Amino acid sequence: KKVEADLSLAKSSKQLxxxxxxxxxxxxxxxxxxxxxxxxxxxxxVLDKEFGVTMVKRSFIISIATLAFFIAAPxxxxxxxxxxxxxxxxxxLVLMSCSxxxxxxxxxxxxxFYVSVALLGVAMGVQKSSSQSLLADLVDKHELxxxxxxxxxxxxxxxxxxxxxxxxxxxxxxxxx
Numbered sequence: 001k002k003v004e005a006d007l008s009l010a011k012s013s014k015q016l017x018x019x020x021x022x023x024x025x026x027x028x029x030x031x032x033x034x035x036x037x038x039x040x041x042x043x044x045x046v047l048d049k050e051f052g053v054t055m056v057k058r059s060f061i062i063s064i065a066t067l068a069f070f071i072a073a074p075x076x077x078x079x080x081x082x083x084x085x086x087x088x089x090x091x092x093l094v095l096m097s098c099s100x101x102x103x104x105x106x107x108x109x110x111x112x113f114y115v116s117v118a119l120l121g122v123a124m125g126v127q128k129s130s131s132q133s134l135l136a137d138l139v140d141k142h143e144l145x146x147x148x149x150x151x152x153x154x155x156x157x158x159x160x161x162x163x164x165x166x167x168x169x170x171x172x173x174x175x176x177x
Contacts, residue, residue, distance in 0.1 A: 015144055015146075019144070021138050025135055025154070026135075026153050026156075029127065029158050030157040031161065033124075033161025033165060034161035034162075035100065036065070036161070037167075038168050039117075042176065043062065047061065061113065062117065064121065065117045068119075068120075069125040070121075071125070072129075073129045076130055088127075089130050089131050092124075093127075095122055095123035096119075099116045099123060102116035136150075
């Protein structure tokens with residue numbers, strides 16, 4: 001029985017890793033969480049050096065992303081029941097790109113930084129809400145039958161993004177700071 005279970009696990013893992021739809025959704029999870037991880041340490045240096053923002057105000061500014069996530073996630077959940085989930089995942093990547101653009105435009109003022117952080121929070125909320133249900137749809141569509149494996153793959157991408165992103169952000173903040 002153990003050998004059969006191991007073979008079944010290997011077969012389903014191979015199917016998942018060959019499914020480009022599922023890999024695309026998990027890649028979007030990785031990308032968004034990696035960008036969040038890059039911006040967090042880098043934003044601390046930028047807010048201190050470029051704007052002279054105190055630690056308390058810096059924490060408040062970063063909390064904007066959490067508040068935006070808190071508001072966007074349930075709205076995205078409602079939207080994912082009314083429109084194509086793949087469009088919402090794509091929207092989250094567009095929002096993340098816009099967030100990065102506003103981060104680059106921070107020389108225009110602190111407001112651009114606020115917008116950058118808020119957009120990143122919204123991108124995370126939209127991506128998280130829509131990607132989980134999209135993954136379930138893809139399991140059904142491709143008859144993979146392994147919801148737990150797909151969610152585990154998504155969680156690995158999430159965690160990997162939150163490991164790689166801060167490492168890159170720390171390296172950039174050391175260079176910049």
